[in-house]
Amino acid sequence: MIKQLKKRSEVKEEYKWKIEDLYENIQQWQKEADEILSMAEELKGYKGKLGESADTLYSYLSLRDKLNLFMERVYVYANQKFHEDTTNGIYQDLSDKAASIMAKVNSAISFATPEILEIPEQKIEAFYKEKTELLQYQRMIQEIMKDKPHTLSSEMEELLAQTAELADGPENAFSMFNNADIKFPVIENEDGKEIEITHGRYSKLMESGKRSVRKDAFEGMYSSYKKFKNTLASLYSTNVKKDIFYSRARNYPSSLECALDGSRIPVEVYYNLIDAVHENLPAMYKYMKLRKKALKVDELHMYDIYTPIVSDFKMEVAFEEAKQIVKEGLKPLGAEYLSILQEGFDSGWIDVYENEGKRSGAYSWGAYGTHPYVLLNFQNTLNNTFTLAHEMGHAIHSYYSDKTQPITYAGYRIFVAEVASTCNEALLMAHLIANAKDRKEKAYLINYHLEQFRSTLYRQTMFAEFEMLTHQMAEEGQALTAENLSAAYYDLNKKYYGDEVVIDEDIAMEWARIPHFYRSFYVYQYATGYSAAIALSKRILEKGELAVEEYIHNFLCGGSSKDPIDLLKGAGVDMSSKEPVKQALMVFADLVDQLEGLID
Incomplete structure (x- = not known):
């Protein structure tokens, strides 16, 4: 059934x-x-x-x-x-x-x-x-x-x-297509029961310990998008042309500079991020080689890169338990922060479970003068526990800035929008690793942490490079056809994952399912934000109350009362340099080495 x-x-x-x-x-x-x-x-x-x-x-x-x-x-x-x-x-x-x-x-x-x-x-x-x-x-x-x-x-x-x-036409049309119209096939899950692939279920299916489930989910997802590749390419191309139109109308040299200027971010920050990740791709290749060894497969495919490589360890987390785990993980942020978190849990801030027709993904949103809201599509996974911590990080950032700033300056710039949310994730991960019950759980959690790095720092940088390349193609007069977009996306996957991974043809269609591509030049901030968050969480854990005070009062309460770079400097992190990105990538490399020592 x-x-x-x-x-x-x-x-x-x-x-x-x-x-x-x-x-x-x-x-x-x-x-x-x-x-x-x-x-x-x-x-x-x-x-x-x-x-x-x-x-x-x-x-x-x-x-x-x-x-x-x-x-x-x-x-x-x-x-x-x-x-x-x-x-x-x-x-x-x-x-x-x-x-x-x-x-x-x-x-x-x-x-x-x-x-x-x-x-x-x-x-x-x-x-x-x-x-x-x-x-x-x-x-x-x-x-x-x-x-x-x-x-x-x-x-x-x-x-x-x-x-x-x-x-707004391209984004609205994509949203209707992606949330209401597209249908995915029915496959067999690990228990041999038929289950329809949905946006909310996809990530859990890709984490399945049964390879055929992962393969069927992967191929089912992308074959569904491939049927509409020309329509989706037309939507994406129109969105890029919109960006170019506005950048030229406002006298910017490029759509990238136009997008970044809204947050007063120099384009060098974007280029530095991509360069820094390129320089550290060998660590990703080493991780892929370790993953291949741990999974004991002759070929590592794109549908093999999400499943935990500690295969006989399960961590299922129901929503009520997830709330308790998040509270424990965020204790270093102090009693005031935890009381606001509890208020959010108790007072109807969160829309928890997937239902028919509900928007996919997760977000935090709200209006000045009322409490924030969090949309989830919660599945009982560790990943969704981190999503809860992440979105409550957004919500509490908004809560502080709304309480402290007038409406004129309450909204924070998008460059810092992912910092508080990702700092929560980093603190939660540090807590879980420190309290791992045994070698196997520690290996599982380190692998999970590596996946956060891969999906947030490496993958979002790959997305950012795709956006940069496709906008440059359009600015030079090149057509953004389904074939061109898919070829560019396929080549980026080869560059970022290396020779240890079989880059399956289906992955070339992944560009067609990324909602954030309709908010152009947004995703790079997940990577820069992740780097800043790693630095902030480390500072909070090492310096305690003083670091928390600076983080809350100089950053979370800041809204847009200062430029993003200055707000982060007030919390002790200088994003005008390459250092936070380099430090984060060094942590990734160290975690790969640690995991290698834990994997038989």
């Missing part, structure tokens, strides 16, 4: 997030959505007046803060309801309405940045003295001034703002 997913209505309330903490019902949502459109019209009335006086500028900015507060709530609620069940037409419509409202709002306020840029700096300085309340916006205004070479006229900014819904 095929195991079917539960419908949303069949999931117990205790395992659903309390979305009603945002709005009790759609009627409340609609009321606030209408208010947003009224506020947007009121803000449009300031056009041509922002430089008139300090009072006018302050009045505009404070009203815009209020609109942003409402807009966050409206947009998050609509999309989280949609993510609960992407097949539900009511919530599809709600999500579309929220996107439309946001586009209208962005169009209505698009005049502001060019207009602020036209105010002479001496006049703005005089405004600060005349109305000291304006000083809360000083950093924001300084950031606008830095963007002067990339800011267009008021009319052109409004025109670009009106393209927002079109620009």
Whole structure:
């Protein structure tokens, strides 16, 4: 009998997030959505007046803060309801309405940045003295001034703002395809029972100790995407062309520089990451050779690189147990942090289990003024226990920054977005390895840690290199066909995994299933964030309370009140150098050596 997913209505309330903490019902949502459109019209009335006086500028900015507060709530609620069940037409419509409202709002306020840029700096300085309340916006205004070479006229900014819904087209189409439309085959699991492959089950199937299950899941997944390769290539190509359009419209030399400038990250950081990983590929090749030996296979295939190589050790973790393990692992962060973690567990922050139509993957999200939310598709694996620690790291980062910063600076830049989450994972892993019951468990956990390095530092860097290459191809006028994309992706797998692995043809289609490729030049930050997190976790474990104090108050509470590089420096990690990446890769190499000594 095929195991079917539960419908949303069949999931117990205790395992659903309390979305009603945002709005009790759609009627409340609609009321606030209408208010947003009224506020947007009121803000449009300031056009041509922002430089008139300090009072006018302050009045505009404070009203815009209020609109942003409402807009966050409206947009998050609509999309989280949609993510609960992407097949539900009511919530599809709600999500579309929220996107439309946001586009209208962005169009209505698009005049502001060019207009602020036209105010002479001496006049703005005089405004600060005349109305000291304006000083809360000083950093924001300084950031606008830095963007002067990339800011267009008021009319052109409004025109670009009106393209927002079109620009979201490729990502939205991919999301609908990936979450609602694509179906995967039924295979036999380890027990010989028929089971349908789903996004949520795939990783667990790939960890199976039975090789035929891994092979069937791998081939079933990628054969399903291959059937739609030309459609998916067209979507991805259109998304890349969108990036190029905006980068050229805003006078950037490349789409990469355009994307990184949003967080004030020099492109050298991106290139340095790829170079550092290339220099340390021999450690990955050594790990693959060790994996081949441990699995006792003549050929190591791509479907063999996820299964634990300590084959007779099982670590299944139910959700309630996972919460306790995460709490123990995060004890070094102190009582205050743990109390916030417990609040999240007890107060409906988390949507736990997969259901029919639910968005795949995991994330943390939320709106200023309300608690964060975490979406999971929890399976009883150690991997999902780490996902819980990871997403709660995001959530508590947001909790601290929202509590400490005004809405203007509460949202942190994407460059640091993965640091707190990955620091949680590193602390949890240190706890588990230190408390391993025997040699076998220690080997299992070290292997798991190596897999975190492989999947986060090496693999995400490979993704980042793929994005860089494909954008460069398009910028040079080369077509991004399914064949070109697959060939580029296949070659990268050969480079990153080496001669010890048979690079199966099916892996060439993996690019087609990565949602983050529709948030261009995002994934490299998993790798840089992982490197920073390794450094921070090491510092917390070695220096204790002082390091925790600096981490929480200089970093987690910082929001975007400083540039990302400066926030991390305040916590004791300098990401403007290659050192954190090098140190992380040295840890990886050392773990490979340790595992070699534990494997018979």
